[in-house]
Amino acid sequence: MLLLFTLILLMFTNLQLQLSMASSWPSLQESAATAKSGCQTHCGNLTVAYPFGIGVGSGCSRDASFDLTCNTTHDPPKLFIKSGNLQIFKISDSEMWITNFIAYRCYNQLGGVTDDIFAWTSLATTPFAFSQKNKFSVIGCDDFALITGTNGGDFSSGCFGLCGKPNDVPDGYCSGIGCCQTAIPKGLKTYNASLLSLRNHTRVVSFNRCGFAFLGEEQSFRFRGAEDLSNASEFHTRVQTMVHTVLEWVIESNRSCVEANECKGNSSCSDADIGGYRCSCNNGYHGNPYLDPGCKDINECDEEQSNIHCYGHCVNTAGSYNCTCWPGYTGDAKTPDGCRLINANTSKFPVMAFTLALVFGFVAILSGLIGVFFGIRKRKLNKLREKFFQQNGGVFLKQKLNAPGTSDAVIMFTTQQLRKATGNYSEDRIVGRGGYGVVYKGILPDKRVVAIKKSKLVDETQSEQFINEVLILTQVIHRNVVKLLGCCLEEEVPVLVYEFISNNTLFYHIHDRSGGMSWLSWESRLRVAIEAASALGYLHSQAATPIIHRDVKSTNILLDENYTTKISDFGASRLVPLDHDQVTTLVQGTLGYLDPEYFHTSQLTDKSDVYSFGVVLAELITGQKPLSANRTDDDKNLATYFVKAMKENRLFEIVEPRVLREGTLEQLQAAGDLVKRCLNLHGNDRPNMKEVAMELEGLKKFKTHPWDQQQTVHEEESRGLILEIEQSDLYEVPLIPYSSNEWESYSGSTTSMNFQESKPR
Structure with a gap:
C-alpha cells in the first residue's frame, strides 16, 4: 500500500507540475520581448528584433547605426538598412543577408564594350562587416576581376576566368575554367569590384559575350557551366534573386564584453573575432538578451515548445530538465524503448497492467476534478453577472x-x-x-x-x-x-x-487641414447647423420627457455616410421633469463649451445647451478651435474672442476665408448676431434651440454672392433676371460667370487671401 500511495503521489505531483508549466508557458512566451514597447516588430514576412528597430530616428533601435526602414510601397513591404538601397532578406542573431551587387562587362564581336558596370559597397559607419561565408566570384572565359577594400587595412585580390570552348567548362563547380572564386579577409568593411578582359572576348564572343563578378554567399551559388556563360540576362537575374551577400553584425566594434556589461538576465556575452561583442541566451533559455528582463526558461517537457523528447518522467528545471524512467523501470528515458522493467524475468506481479490501470484511474479522477472546477467557476461567473445585473x-x-x-x-x-x-x-x-x-x-x-x-x-x-x-x-x-x-x-x-455612424465628427471636418483648407462649404456648414439645432430643439421641447444634452460640442456631432448630422453621446445628459425649468447637478461638460452661468450656479437648463451650441456655430463660422494657444491670453477662449470681435465690428476679420467668400454679407452678419445672443452670459437672454433652428433656416433665403452683389445688382434688375448660383463643395473653380477683368480681380483677391479648397474625403 505504501508503494501504491507513493506512486500515485509522484504521478500526481508530476502532472500538476506539467499543467502548471503548460499554463505558465504563454505568459513566458509573451514576456520574451522582441522589440521595445510600442515599436513595430514586422516588415512583410521579416521579424525585426532589438537591437535593430524599424524607423530612422524612431528610437526603437539601440542607436542610429541599427535603424532600419520598412518601405510599404512594395507588396509585400521591403526592409532596408537605414534609408539606403541595401535590401535585407534575412536577419539572425549574428548575421544579415542583403542585396548582391553584380559587376559586369559585355562586348560585341569586334571587341567593343557595350555594357560596363562595376560594383561597390561600403559599411564603414555601420556595425556590419562582410562575412567570410561570401566568396568573390568571377564568371567568364576571357575575364579577370579585381576586388579592393578595407578591413582595418587595405586589401586587394583578384581572380581569372578562362576557357576556349563551351565543352571545356565543367558544370556544377568553380574550377577556374569559366568560373573562379577567391576568399575575402575577416572583417572586410568596404569593397570595390571591377572587370577586365585579356582579348575583349573576341575569341569567345560566340558563346560568351559578358563577364561577371560579385561577392555572394558561397553555398547559395551553383555554377551551371556553359549555360551561365551563354545566357547573360538569365544568369544576372538568377544571381541577383537567389545569391545574397552575408554580413556579420556586432555591438560596439570598439568595446569588449567586460567593458560593455550589457547582456540581460540568463544570457552570456562573447567577443566577436571582427571586434565588438554579441549577447546570446544561455542553453535552455529563449528571448531577447538585449532587453529586460532578458531570456526566459524553455519548458523542455512541453514537446510543442521544445525539440527534445522524454519517454519517461520529465521535470522541467531552470535552463534544463530531468528525464527519468517511471518507478519500476530502469534505463535511458531519453530514447524510445530505453526503459525496461526491473527484474522482469523473476517478477510475477503484473506491473504493466497495474501501472496502466493506475494511470487510467488517475486520469478519470483528474477529469472529474477538472469538470467540478469549471462547473464551480461557471456558477461563480453566473452569480457575478446576476449581481451586476441587479446592481x-x-x-x-x-x-x-x-x-x-x-x-x-x-x-x-x-x-x-x-x-x-x-x-x-x-x-x-x-x-x-x-x-x-x-x-x-x-x-x-x-x-x-x-x-x-x-x-x-x-x-x-x-x-x-x-x-x-x-x-x-x-x-x-x-x-x-x-x-x-x-x-x-x-x-x-x-x-x-x-x-454606428461612420463618417467621423464635425470637429474633424472643420479642423482637418490635410488639403490646406476644410472641404466644408458655407452651404454645408449651414445645413449641419440647422440639423443639429433642430435635433437639440426636439430633445428640449418635443421629446416625451425633455432632455438636456449637457455636453454639446463639435466632437459629439457626427456625420454619416451621406453627411447627415447626428447628435451623439448622451453620457452626461439629464432628463428634466416637465414642471421644472432647471435641475441642480454636479457641473459636467467640456472646457471651451461649458456655460459660465451653469459653471457658477450648478443650475442646469436648456439654455446651457444653447451656449454650447453657440460655440459650435462660432467654430463653423471662424474655423477656429474652442481653445487655442495661438490666440492672445484674453482671446484663448473662442466664445470670448467671438463676442469681442462682434462688439468691435470685426466679424469679417475672423470669419474663415472660404466662408467669407461663399456666404452673403447678410447671412454672415445675421449668423454672427445669433452666435452673440447664444453666448450671452445670462441664460434668460439667450434664444431657445427652436428659435435658433428657425433663425438658421431663415439664413438660407440669402442667395446673392457677396462679392457680386454690389457690382451686378443694377445690371440684373435692368434685365429683369434673378441669378442664383449654387456653390459646389467639390470643385476649386468658381461657378460664377465673371468677365475677364472681373476674373483677374477675383484671382488676385483669392491668391492674397490664400484660398485653397480640397475635395471631401
Missing part, C-alpha cells in the same frame, strides 16, 4: 419592459453577445474615448455594425434613474439623433449599444 438596475428594467406598450422599447444584450461583437473588447475595436466611457465598434450576428459604449461606474443609488433615462433615450426617434438600440447590464459597468 445596474436590471430588475427594475425588466419590470418596466413587462409593462404594456414597452416590450420592444429596448433590446437586452448579453455579455457573450457584446464580447463576441467586439472581439472581447479588443483595443483594435476602440473608435473613441470620452469623459463618460470608451466606445467600441461591434458587429452583431445579423451583420449590423453598432457602436458599443462601456460607461463609467454608475452610482447604485441612482440605478433606477439610469434605467429610466435609458428607456426614454431608446424612444427618441429623430433623423438627426443617434439611435440608442439597447444595453447590457451583466458587466461591472453598464454597456450601451448605439447605431
